[in-house]
Amino acid sequence: MIxxxxxxxxxxxxxxxxxxxxxxxxxxxxxxxGPSGSGKSTFLRCLNCMEDPTSGSIVFKGVDIADMxxxxxxxxxxxxxxxxxxxxxxxxxxxxxxxxxxxYLQCKDLKKAKNKNRMIRFKNIFRSKKEELIPxxxxxxxxxxxxxxxxxxxxxxxGLEDKxxxxxxxxxxxxxxxxxxxxxxxxxxxxxxxxxxxxxxDPEMVGEVLELMKKxxxxxxxxxxxxxxxxxxxxVASRVIFMDDGxxxxxxxxxxxxxxxxxxxxxxxxxxxx
Amino acid sequence: MGNFSAxxxxxxxxxxxxxxxxxxxxxxxxxxxxxxxxxxxxxxxxTVIATARVLPKYKVLPRVLNGICSVYVAMFRGTPMVVQLxxxxxxxxxxxxxxxxxxxxxxxxxGLNSGAYISEIMRSGIQSVDAGQMEAGxxxxxxxGASMMKIxxxxxxxxxxxTLGNEFxxxxxxxxxxxxxxxxxxxxxxxxxxxxxxxxxxxYLVMALIYIALILVVTLLVKLxxxxxxxxxxxx
Numbered sequence: 001m002i003x004x005x006x007x008x009x010x011x012x013x014x015x016x017x018x019x020x021x022x023x024x025x026x027x028x029x030x031x032x033x034g035p036s037g038s039g040k041s042t043f044l045r046c047l048n049c050m051e052d053p054t055s056g057s058i059v060f061k062g063v064d065i066a067d068m069x070x071x072x073x074x075x076x077x078x079x080x081x082x083x084x085x086x087x088x089x090x091x092x093x094x095x096x097x098x099x100x101x102x103x104y105l106q107c108k109d110l111k112k113a114k115n116k117n118r119m120i121r122f123k124n125i126f127r128s129k130k131e132e133l134i135p136x137x138x139x140x141x142x143x144x145x146x147x148x149x150x151x152x153x154x155x156x157x158x159g160l161e162d163k164x165x166x167x168x169x170x171x172x173x174x175x176x177x178x179x180x181x182x183x184x185x186x187x188x189x190x191x192x193x194x195x196x197x198x199x200x201x202d203p204e205m206v207g208e209v210l211e212l213m214k215k216x217x218x219x220x221x222x223x224x225x226x227x228x229x230x231x232x233x234x235x236v237a238s239r240v241i242f243m244d245d246g247x248x249x250x251x252x253x254x255x256x257x258x259x260x261x262x263x264x265x266x267x268x269x270x271x272x273x274x
Numbered sequence: 275m276g277n278f279s280a281x282x283x284x285x286x287x288x289x290x291x292x293x294x295x296x297x298x299x300x301x302x303x304x305x306x307x308x309x310x311x312x313x314x315x316x317x318x319x320x321t322v323i324a325t326a327r328v329l330p331k332y333k334v335l336p337r338v339l340n341g342i343c344s345v346y347v348a349m350f351r352g353t354p355m356v357v358q359l360x361x362x363x364x365x366x367x368x369x370x371x372x373x374x375x376x377x378x379x380x381x382x383x384x385g386l387n388s389g390a391y392i393s394e395i396m397r398s399g400i401q402s403v404d405a406g407q408m409e410a411g412x413x414x415x416x417x418x419g420a421s422m423m424k425i426x427x428x429x430x431x432x433x434x435x436x437t438l439g440n441e442f443x444x445x446x447x448x449x450x451x452x453x454x455x456x457x458x459x460x461x462x463x464x465x466x467x468x469x470x471x472x473x474x475x476x477x478y479l480v481m482a483l484i485y486i487a488l489i490l491v492v493t494l495l496v497k498l499x500x501x502x503x504x505x506x507x508x509x510x
Binding site: 074077079081085087090091105183 | 404406407409410411412413414415416417420424425428429432505
């Protein structure tokens with residue numbers, strides 16, 4: 001689904017990513033490990049062009065989204081992202097956090113379609129052969145009530161329906177991160193990118209977030225996870241990649257990766273943490 | 275001091291019997307109107323400029339916009355309000371051929387002037403919002419503009435509300451110079467009463483009191499607004 005071809009990224013003179021090639025297929029759960037400063041986060045943020053790649057291409061569902069001419073916002077709708085520091089919208093309630101993006105974007109599309117229809121109708125006055133209108137099946141109210149229903153359903157899944165109308169500042173870290181995951185799910189993404197989703201959490205709350213991520217994995221969601229949770233990588237990932245100095249130095253299935261590491265740097269890394 | 279009660283009597287005579295209060299009400303109306311319209315225009319301009327100045331700088335267009343905005347801010351912060359009023363009323367508008375009243379010119383100039391100040395206030399507000407908020411907005415597929423409007427600016431406004439209140443108060447007080455371009459504000463009204471009674475002590479005293487009352491009301495309103503926006507904060 002995502003083909004990364006010779007991806008490079010520099011900040012000024014500092015080259016962070018030195019040519020990354022990887023293919024992520026539908027249903028893959030890719031865990032990205034590596035020492036700090038190895039470019040894991042930058043790699044993940046390049047996948048949805050949060051950082052614009054310096055060179056190389058990222059082909060997502062047949063479109064090179066690293067190309068500056070592509071409307072990145074359209075493609076980001078299909079790529080969820082979960083951040084280390086949650087980044088819930090502080091000025092919105094939990095429910096609004098979850099439903100805002102789908103409701104807003106669908107309403108915007110509806111408005112666009114209506115405007116286009118208006119143009120077509122106007123042009124049709126002068127044409128002998130009439131152009132057909134774009135079919136419009138929903139209304140703004142319908143979109144709002146549907147996205148709200150979906151949002152409440154998602155909140156029910158993580159057991160936070162009763163928190164729907166509170167502001168994020170009153171939630172615990174684990175709750176915030178689960179809401180953030182739900183928020184990206186509300187867009188029905190094809191892939192979700194996790195940027196160290198448990199690093200800013202209390203040890204006690206790591207479990208609930210990982211549990212939710214495992215559930216998503218079992219449902220067949222494609223995930224790319226930058227993490228320090230070796231247990232999660234071992235248990236859930238279908239592939240583990242190890243990055244060092246801006247390059248992928250080892251890529252293997254978890255048993256192979258942890259049981260029989262080949263790269264010396266990876267051996268050193270594993271010996272330190274296991 | 276026996277003198278003083280005579281002066282008060284004289285003031286009341288002109289204020290009530292000779293319809294002085296009509297002028298005062300009109301002046302008050304103009305003062306408040308100029309300040310409010312100025313603030314609204316200022317907030318609009320300020321938000322646009324602030325947004326233009328926080329755009330990522332690696333493309334050409336944001337750099338050009340940034341340059342234009344810096345020039346604008348430098349011009350309006352670098353000259354006194356009175357000078358701006360005079361230049362607009364006697365130089366720029368006649369050249370363009372616009373025929374508008376002193377009050378309208380005052381609204382325009384107050385808007386443009388406060389826009390320059392508010393843009394800096396707003397910029398600091400926008401920069402006080404965690405960059406992650408914008409990233410999260412972009413990550414769910416909102417455009418830069420939509421993330422700005424729906425997520426960053428509401429939070430920025432909440433942070434800068436006390437400073438914006440300050441700006442509004444400053445605007446109200448600065449309206450006392452609009453008589454330079456023939457707009458009838460509070461000062462003009464009380465000056466009228468004073469000249470008619472050959473007595474300025476009481477009219478100007480009352481004028482000062484009205485300004486203070488006006489600003490106390492504004493302070494209270496800002497406080498209430500701040501409280502209602504604080505509901506998403508933990509500390510309330």
